[in-house]
Amino acid sequence: MHQIQRQQTAELLRQRGISRALFAHQESVAWLTGYAPPLDMGTNHFAGGPALVWVEDGHFTLIVQDGLAAHAGAFNDEPDGTLLTYRAYTVDGPSQSSANQAEVLRSVAKSSRARGMLAVEMDALTARLFEAIVFGLGIDLTPCDGWLKPLRMIKNAEEIALIRATCALTDIGHAAARAAVAPGMREIDIWMELQSAINRTAGHRVPLGNDCTAGTRAFNIGAWPGDVALRPGDSIIVDLSTRLGGYWSDSCMTHYAGEPSDKQIATHRFIQSALDYAIALVKPGAIAREIDAAVRAFIAKGGYPVYPHHTGHSVGTGPHEEPRIAPYNDAVLAPGMVILLEPGTYWPGETGCRLEDALLVTTDGCEVLTHFDHTYPGQS
């Protein structure tokens, strides 16, 4: 698993003349190794710091806390992988997890035969671990935050299979939301229906974002589900990301409690056409900022308020990845990229509509990966 990612990384480091690197961002670690433990309670309470990957001479050493080693799967059996653990939860004394992790990292660094700069993800490494290798061993560092992002843009077959699976799970959530939306239901009620459907289908707890917000909320673009009951005719935006096998989806559907108004129907049909228009722009060679500009122009030309957010982005081991479909981005689309497009229009405090699909860029266009029902009630 993830061997292609590691080979690409080893090659990148060679090209940059770097003989050793330390990755600490959870998205980098997941991409390099598949290690993606549950997120539900945030950072694990007993962790000494983030999980780490030390790379040297094409070999990858994954350092995780002992209690979560099961999430590292068979990494130790990989030809280019070694799994090291440090003691985190203890009963016989206070937890010394950060000191234990620093000690494991220090011994890996001390036994390093490579010389020269160590590339380090500075935004994710803790000051404690940084201190252990800089002041403890006198190793010179260079930041490598973001170095993996260009590699992560093109998904390999293994990754595409995982993203297909998480998109299918996301579709389950949208179907459950569709069945649940009705006057009197609260945002949180709808959320629990869709979360239950997703987790029961997966057979385990699935990390889940993003929004479940009634059109009548002042900030009706994106918000977590709350104690807000739908009234007849209210719109509700349901924006879902699920993480399965370490890979995220993204998607958005707008529902209506009971009968949508004429304005809502016209808006929904218009945003459907905007999404269709956007999807038709996704092909190899297309430029991110040009897609962004074209979709915004389509919305404006239709006489609708233009959304203030990005037009799209990618997903992978992170819920937002490059290339972003945003006004500044010169990135050129290529086969194997996964692109999410999310045109919308909003009247704050009144109603709004956003639709979002996940797409795989193919050799001559794109394939839609999300297959939930995009229609409003009564649409033929």
Added chain:
Amino acid sequence: MHQIQRQQTAELLRQRGISRALFAHQESVAWLTGYAPPLDMGTNHFAGGPALVWVEDGHFTLIVQDGLAAHAGAFNDEPDGTLLTYRAYTVDGPSQSSANQAEVLRSVAKSSRARGMLAVEMDALTARLFEAIVFGLGIDLTPCDGWLKPLRMIKNAEEIALIRATCALTDIGHAAARAAVAPGMREIDIWMELQSAINRTAGHRVPLGNDCTAGTRAFNIGAWPGDVALRPGDSIIVDLSTRLGGYWSDSCMTHYAGEPSDKQIATHRFIQSALDYAIALVKPGAIAREIDAAVRAFIAKGGYPVYPHHTGHSVGTGPHEEPRIAPYNDAVLAPGMVILLEPGTYWPGETGCRLEDALLVTTDGCEVLTHFDHTYPGQS
């Protein structure tokens, strides 16, 4: 809100001769300010680093990403508080959140009138932020990880009210689990029933741990809910922590699918008596390791396998806090502490039982804060 915590912290720093400090652990930041944003997707994707609290001359500056500032409530209105934000999500260019956060921190540090060492939580600060103040400004640091833990042990009235509320919510979850447990139900089905009940009651998504594991699992002490269907007579351990208003609960109940066996009934009654015995030991002046030893001895004397985990711990802005009720701990209990006790006994792969209550240490004993039904089916 949280002003007592800040006054205690300012006093602690004075006593230690420290004129300025930087707290970065999410539990410290929540304790000092009440800032406790959702955890569901782990670290916020757009964050530059952890939320920070800079303390100087009894004044507290909270630094958070702009998109989550609403979770800082009215901190800026506190007489001893200032809220600063940094730009995280952007559409007009790539997110520069870590650089933006470092810049805000650097300007706070540069305008500092205090001199001397800066106390820093090294286990939570990122290397990027560490570098910004050490190499950027040449400030000498001393680690302060764990300094707040002794202060956090004694809960004030505001905190006790929050812990009562989260324990009441936890009780809702246990009632839902009791109603759901039946042959054929899977661990994940039971979990979704209880999570739905908790979130619908709260009116929003509630961070939720810990275990939902059938007795027939090889590791039946603690595991996340899975695709494991209960057979008639199976035990299932449901260990729940909810976080409400930034404060965690903890608790555990053991249920049975259908009729418990004679062995399960005897075990359940015995663990009930062990919990009662343990609760009677909780009073001011009691020593943590002596409670731990007494409860283990009670289990052994009853002829049951002694649990391998700690006997208990506290909660607060973290799900595990001091004092831990563990073999090594000389901590002396005092009024205002919250203690969780969790005696259990396990036959791996067969069955097991654990019961856990939350307690508030009072002037002459303790008050039980969790009130879920502790009985097995048919117990009078």
